[in-house]
Amino acid sequence: MNTPETLDFIVVGAGISGINTSYRLQTELPRAKFVVFENRHSVGGTWDLFKYPGVRSDTDLYMYGFTWHPWPYPKAIGQGSQIKEYLETCVAEHNLGRYIRFGHKVVSMSWSSKSAQWTVAVSHDGVFDEYKARFVILGTGYYDYDTPRQAHIPGIENFQGQVIHPQFWPENFDYSGRDIAVVGSGATAITLVPTLAQKAGRVTMVQRSPSYILTVPDDDTSPAWMHPFLRIWSTLYSWFVILFCRYFPTAAQSYLLNKTHPQLPESMGIEPHFMPRYFPWEQRLCWAPAGDFYQALHKPGTSIVTGKIKRVTEKTIEMDNGQVVETDVIVLATGLRTLLGGKIDIRVDGEKMDWAGRLIWNFSMIQDIPNMMIVMAYTNIPWTINADISMNRFFRVLKNMQKRGARTVVPRAPKDSPMKTEPFSHLTSTFYAEVEDRMPKYGTVGPWKRKENVPFDYINARWGDTTTGLEFHP
Secondary structure (H helix, E strand, O other): OOOOEEEEEEEEOOOHHHHHHHHHHHHHOOOOOEEEEEOOOOOOOHHHHOOOOOOEOOOOHHHHOEOOEOOOOOOOOOEHHHHHHHHHHHHHHOOOHHHEEEOOEEEEEEEEOOOOEEEEEEEEOOEEEEEEEEEEEEOOOOEOOOOOOOOOOOOHHHOOOEEEOHHHOOOOOOOOOOEEEEEOOOHHHHHHHHHHOOOOOEEEEEEOOOOOEEEEOOOOOOOHHHHHHHHHHHHHHHHHHHHHHHHOHHHHHHHHHHHHHHHOOOOOOOOOOOOOOOOOOOOOOEEEEOOHHHHHHOOOOEEEEEOOEEEEOOOEEEEOOOOEEEOOEEEEOOOOOEOOHHHOEEEEOOEEOOOOOOEEEOOOEEOOOOOEEEOOOOOOOOHHHHHHHHHHHHHHHHHHHHHHOOOEEEEOOOOOOOOOOEOOOOOOOHHHHOOHHHOOEEEOOHHHEOOOOHHHHHHHHHHOOOOOOEEEEO
16 A cells, blocks of 8 residues: 555546536636546546436436536437537546546545544555545445346346346347337336337336326527526526426426327327326426437337236236236336445544434535535436535635634534434435435435525525534634
């Protein structure tokens, strides 16, 4: 193990969060010494990992793109390869590659109150090195990159065909003429079905319960100079739509179902395949650019089966309602395994810091963990929106530390008046619900309250209170 290199900041992850963080550090603190550790061998995070057919954004790229490098393409819904190219361009044009160390996996980080710094253990080519840093910023995303979510499907081990998880799509897999069953009804399934239907023999989407699927425009003819303004418009519009869904759920449901019905084949009605058991935005809304999902349903060989899977046999999927789906490929588009912190072992003065039950301070720090920021996202607005808001807040915290002559800042929940808590996600999606006991929580007042009001959160991060709930130590 080498003599530890001492840094001001360590950033973990070179996806959307890490790229944005490195740009902001470079711009706001040009004299700061920092590195970005990335376990993979390329930038992009999600967009470097996912390679399944048709992979694309499930949100508007004018919002998803960076404010300092607006999305330049005429399509607001970008393909995965295009988003990856965009991120690589951002890194190259802003000279961010000099900070990134690929193939470096952060294994553990240990805080010493005596020295007021982190010791970070990093694995690279089988060798472990240590680094020292004042601050660690986690841009590790919200799911497990190594292990997909394991949905319980009776008899799946008996299937003699190929079982694929979209997170690990086989390279050069030829599905031409194959009979494919896509299990799931979320954004991944809605993306896969129309793409697979172009070459497969048959494609059957097997869903336990439906999702809301909204047709959105595929092309944008706006001139490039308008793109920064489109980001503001799209963000505010999306926020108002979410508010409408929250306060007028029945009206929102009627609107979406009325939009859906005319796009269906004559032989297919709203029930049971397009009537979700929840109101809009209690789970994520799925997008279908130019209605590609609905168009695929008009093709012979593309169908939907709704219900509970009874069992999987050697060559079929049998449903509780008696339907049988013959298939030779099963694609498990059943969601991601939710995970914060990239499995890093975090310790403070020797004590292991579990995520479970700890309160989240201002959507960016975790109770009792000093000098650590984590970039998290709204559940219903693109990731980069809060990534930028969080950095604004972070730099103000640093300025407060400098004014006070503090080396350490740590979020502390009030001990004299314990507050009620709320779950990590207010969405009812299964992949959130099943890990709730392992996740941090939100409080109900002040800086511990869930952040979901984009305009207010921006104003608060720029000019609001960034000291309540924090302890500063010299």
